[in-house]
Amino acid sequence: MNDLRYLINFNSEEIETEYHDVIIIGSGIAGVYTALEIPEEFDVAIVTKETIDISNSVLAQGGIAVSLDKEDSPELHFKDTIVAGAGLCDEESVWVLVKEAASNIECICKYGVNFDKKGDDLALTREGAHSKNRIIHAGDTTGKEVCDKLIAEVKTRKNVVIKERVFAIDLITENNECKGILVYDEDTSAFKLYLSNFVICATGGFGQIYTNTTNPEVATGDGISLAYRAGAELMDMEFIQFHPTVLYHPENKTFLISEAVRGEGAMLLNNKGQRFMPDYHELRELAPRDIVSRAIFAEMTKTDSTNVYLDISFKDKEYLENRFPNILKTCLSYGIDITKDTIPVSPAEHYCMGGYGRMYSEGLI
Incomplete structure (x- = not known):
């Protein structure tokens, strides 16, 4: 294809091509957890530009907010989140966050994630803007604990293939439909087409454009850019925490x-x-x-x-x-x-x- 929308020129009839039912770009918690939740009759490919264990998720320390205490509730969690967001939150999304948190935590615990406990219950601490203790944690390496266990689980799934050191260059579109992605395979030094009916972008942020950031080197915003070139409307990009x-x-x-x-x-x-x-x-x-x-x-x-x-x-x-x-x-x-x-x-x-x-x-x- 010789289209100014794409970063490189390529011939779709000559380039190596493979098909997957679902393609997930990104191997942080969002990408890996999504792969685990997809029914096993579907063929899933996780595409990551580094090895699967390198992501922003791995570096997360503090913990995950979830209203589990008897004195807490999703309604209180919702209220605290709206206040912390200075009234700028998408309330529908916040309701999903606070109402589905407990069931999702229960699910990842079934995958073997070991959060700290106090007796038989998950230990709870507090972080900024929370009025109740609702942060579950695994020492001060919560992200790594979650990622390690989810990655270990996804590696056992016969329907999931992990494409490491494969860089997603562009989303392939035709008649306003996403047909797959153009990638560069670092190990073979070759461009390839991965075709699919469903492409999920879970590529993270762009901290590396800042002088000082907590983000790893892979957080360069290229995932957001390829989605934008494919016709995605971006929003709230100014909200940098x-x-x-x-x-x-x-x-x-x-x-x-x-x-x-x-x-x-x-x-x-x-x-x-x-x-x-x-x-x-x-x-x-x-x-x-x-x-x-x-x-x-x-x-x-x-x-x-x-x-x-x-x-x-x-x-x-x-x-x-x-x-x-x-x-x-x-x-x-x-x-x-x-x-x-x-x-x-x-x-x-x-x-x-x-x-x-x-x-x-x-x-x-």
Whole structure:
């Protein structure tokens, strides 16, 4: 095809072609979980430009919000989410989120995901903008635990093939219908066509366009771009969430210091050692992320500094070793002992809240 819409010219009659019932672009939690939920009579291909274990999902630390406590409810979760979204949330989507959360958590637990427990129940902690303890977690590597178990499960599925180091270049469309994708196979150095009646984009965000981001190198926005070229309407792209507390160290400005640390009582201090969040919001360190990020920027400006500090050192050492083992280990590698020292932090790009709106091409999900 010689179409200005496509990034490269190709001849569909000469290029190597294969067919799958469903093609999923992206191998984070969204992509892999979708593959597991598709009936096994369908042939599914997961296309990922790196190996399947590299994604933004793997880096998630804090946990997953779900209203499980007897004093909590989906209605309260909905209310908190709307407040945190400053009235800009799509309420229909929020209702789906809060009402289906429990059943989805039950499902991924059946796949072997081991969340921390308190007795026989899932342990619950709190993060910013939540009025109740509703964050379930697996230490401070929740994303990795979920990804590891879902990937292990999907590898057992005979109907799922995983295409690693295969870069999705463009969605192929004809008469406003999505027919598949054009890819580049890095291992064979060849362009190929994967045809399908259903193509699911689960490609993540574009954090790498920012100087400081928590996102891995694969988060470059190419998935959003190929959907746009195929006729997708994008929406809310300006809604970029900055995480307030990312390690600020000469050798690492991308490592996330989970919001769960503040959920367990950590305080933010400016370079004069003064706690400042009570001056900005009644929820203090657990205000919504955008408010905490702006407060930190304001303090950095006031004090002419590059960062602020997070202090959790008043907690018992054994507790911190058990609750935040990865954060403790990583900080120690940079000479910071969180059981004794404050942690230098500053905001960094974290999450793309917008993305796909309506899809004009039939067959594109």
